[in-house]
Amino acid sequence: AQxxxxxxxxxxxxxxxxxxxxxVYETRDTTYYLxxxxxxxxGELVFLIRRNSFDEQNEISGRYSWNFQKSTSSFxxxxxxxxxxxxxxxxxxxxxxxxxxNLIFGKGTKLSVKP
Amino acid sequence: DAGVTxxxxxxxKTRGQHVTLRCSPISGHKSVSWYQQVLGQGPQFxxxxxxxxxxxxxxxxxxxxxxxxxxxxxxLNVNALLLGDSALYLCASSVRGARNExxxxxxxxxxxx
Numbered sequence: 001a002q003x004x005x006x007x008x009x010x011x012x013x014x015x016x017x018x019x020x021x022x023x024v025y026e027t028r029d030t031t032y033y034l035x036x037x038x039x040x041x042x043g044e045l046v047f048l049i050r051r052n053s054f055d056e057q058n059e060i061s062g063r064y065s066w067n068f069q070k071s072t073s074s075f076x077x078x079x080x081x082x083x084x085x086x087x088x089x090x091x092x093x094x095x096x097x098x099x100x101x102n103l104i105f106g107k108g109t110k111l112s113v114k115p
Numbered sequence: 116d117a118g119v120t121x122x123x124x125x126x127x128k129t130r131g132q133h134v135t136l137r138c139s140p141i142s143g144h145k146s147v148s149w150y151q152q153v154l155g156q157g158p159q160f161x162x163x164x165x166x167x168x169x170x171x172x173x174x175x176x177x178x179x180x181x182x183x184x185x186x187x188x189x190x191l192n193v194n195a196l197l198l199g200d201s202a203l204y205l206c207a208s209s210v211r212g213a214r215n216e217x218x219x220x221x222x223x224x225x226x227x228x
Contacts, residue, residue: 004157035216043203045158045219091157102148102171103217105157 002027004094006106013082014114021077021109023092029053032096034068034075035103039089051075082113117142119208119220127226128196136191136223140208146170147189148217149181150205158205164189165211193225201227 003026013019025034036048049059051068059066063080079086089110093103120139128134140147146165150158163171164183178194187208193200203224207217 037219042221043224044221045205045207047216047218050216093157102160102163102173103150103158104160107155107157 002029002094002096002104004092004104004106006090006092006109008109009107010110010112012112012114015084016081017113018078018080019082019111019113021079021090021092021111023075023077023106025073025075025092025094027094027096029096032094035093035095036066036075036077037091037093037105039091039108041088045091048077079111082111084113084115087111087113119206119218121204121206121220121223123223124221125224125226127228129228130196130198132196133192133194134196134225136193136204136206136225138189138191138206138208138220140187140189140206141218144208144210144218145187146209146211146215147183147187148207148209149189149191150207150219151175152203152205152222154202161191196227198227201225 005024032053034051038046049066056068065078067076089108091105091108093105095103122137148163149161151161152158160173161175162181167183181191183189203222205222206220209215209217
């Protein structure tokens with residue numbers, strides 16, 4: 001079975017705090033892809049990052065960083081110096097099972113950044 | 116370049132009716148996927164089409180159907196609407212299959228009364 005678990009339903013921080021969003025995945029496939037998406041109140045899912053299962057190198061993009069650890073089946077997302085504009089629902093997603101495509105999403109973490 | 120577009124933005128239907136949702140992918144993208152997002156949940160996969168052929172189907176009843184046209188746009192059809200079909204319907208496009216990043220449209224908010 002393939003599954004994505006985002007245990008944090010809601011997180012509230014004050015601006016400039018660092019925040020980490022957790023993602024744990026389950027799959028028996030050796031080749032898979034992990035994604036993070038942001039969904040602001042407007043509703044449109046915004047692509048943030050894709051990692052494949054063979055690349056465990058962590059990635060940093062501005063204030064965003066991702067920590068991929070196969071040993072713990074986790075793909076966590078950290079926002080440094082959070083800003084009010086970061087307020088949104090963040091989804092972690094898994095794609096496995098060959099070339100036919102579908103993403104399996106977690107339930108999402110709602111992040112509220114207060115000024 | 117234009118992103119993924121969907122129409123209509125909002126829709127209100129009555130139980131038992133039929134609905135058609137439309138999606139235009141990003142230029143050059145040949146794969147379109149449809150997802151249903153119920154309030155408070157993550158999106159759930161409904162269909163994927165690539166080069167006009169169905170390549171994947173999620174766990175949805177036969178009341179849900181879709182197709183992809185020669186210009187790679189797509190339609191999602193839902194028959195005999197139920198209250199539980201009320202959701203945000205998202206369309207996503209990618210260059211090929213879903214191992215490529217999928218880019219999502221703004222969605223169609225369907226309300227069934």
